Amino acid sequence: MRLILTDIDRTILPYGMRSVPRRTREAMRGAISRGCAVGPCTGRALAWASILFDGDDECVSTCIATNGLQVYHAGEKVLEKTIPxxxxxxxxxxxxxxxxxxxxxxxxxxxxxxxxxxxxxxxxxxxxxxxxxxxxxxxxxxxxxxxxxxxxxxxxxxxxxxxxxxxxxxxxxxxxxxxxxxxxKGWNKGAAALYLRDYLGVAPEDVFVFGDAENDLTMLEAVENSVAVSNATPAAAEAARWHIGACEDLAVADAIDALSRGEFPFER
CATH class of the missing domain: 3.30.1240.10 (Hypothetical Protein, Haloacid Dehalogenase-like Hydrolase; Chain: A; domain 2)
Incomplete structure (x- = not known):
């Protein structure tokens, strides 16, 4: 476990909630304290992602924002692409x-x-x-x-x-x-996840990604240890290698905690 990326909406942010639950933020900070880069991989800009994390900068210091067009690590922007x-x-x-x-x-x-x-x-x-x-x-x-x-x-x-x-x-x-x-063309969450993996020098098997929807497909398809929550769309569920419980049950937080303890929380 060296890099964990997660979609936000309906993956770690239950529908109707205005911020990511504290329990999930605590799990992310726990993995970070053990030397893992952890953060959102989202269609939102970093400024908006920070709002959804109640300004918890540690949880967004690593971030793939705007569907991969911006990549951050340790609070620094390491890549940006634009629309003409x-x-x-x-x-x-x-x-x-x-x-x-x-x-x-x-x-x-x-x-x-x-x-x-x-x-x-x-x-x-x-x-x-x-x-x-x-x-x-x-x-x-x-x-x-x-x-x-x-x-x-x-x-x-x-x-x-x-x-x-x-x-x-x-x-x-x-x-x-x-x-x-x-x-x-050709740039998306999946391309950005691979860019960040290589930027950090992380082995493919040490990357975990979590998602639920069609805009997560490129990420779920690009990463070996891809995980879908149980409320995922059929296409996202099919693209993922592993499957866990629902967003509303904070299943991603449980999975991150298990990984932090050195456990492998997915059915082989």
């Missing part, structure tokens, strides 16, 4: 032609709405919609950009399909109904 401003402009023009769709980019934890309405963003991602600010198109490349639609799963996937067709230099995935992640 010209691509943001093209996406904004496309979503503006679609009913109830829009585009939001971020300045740290602040969502900036450059296409669509705050009402539709609130329907797709309530926490972002409530605090978003209207903004023009960015004049510079940006790290975190999301397309959204106030619609069902089929509409969300159609939005991702359309954007993928029109912008083949980018990748898109659907972490939840109404919301679409955007990454440079």
């Amino acid at each position: 401003a010209e691509c943001v402009r093209r996406m904004a023009a496309l979503v503006s032609e679609l009913p109830h769709a829009g585009l939001v980019y971020f300045d740290d934890a602040q969502p900036l709405l450059c296409a669509g309405t705050a009402e539709d963003l609130t329907a797709a991602f309530p926490r972002y919609g409530k605090i978003c600010e209207p903004a023009g198109l960015p004049a510079h490349d940006v790290v975190k950009v999301n397309a959204f639609v106030a619609g069902d799963d089929a509409q969300t996937r159609e939005l991702a399909r359309l954007l993928s067709h029109e912008l083949p230099e980018l990748d898109f995935d659907v972490p939840q109904t109404g919301f679409t992640n955007i990454m440079p």
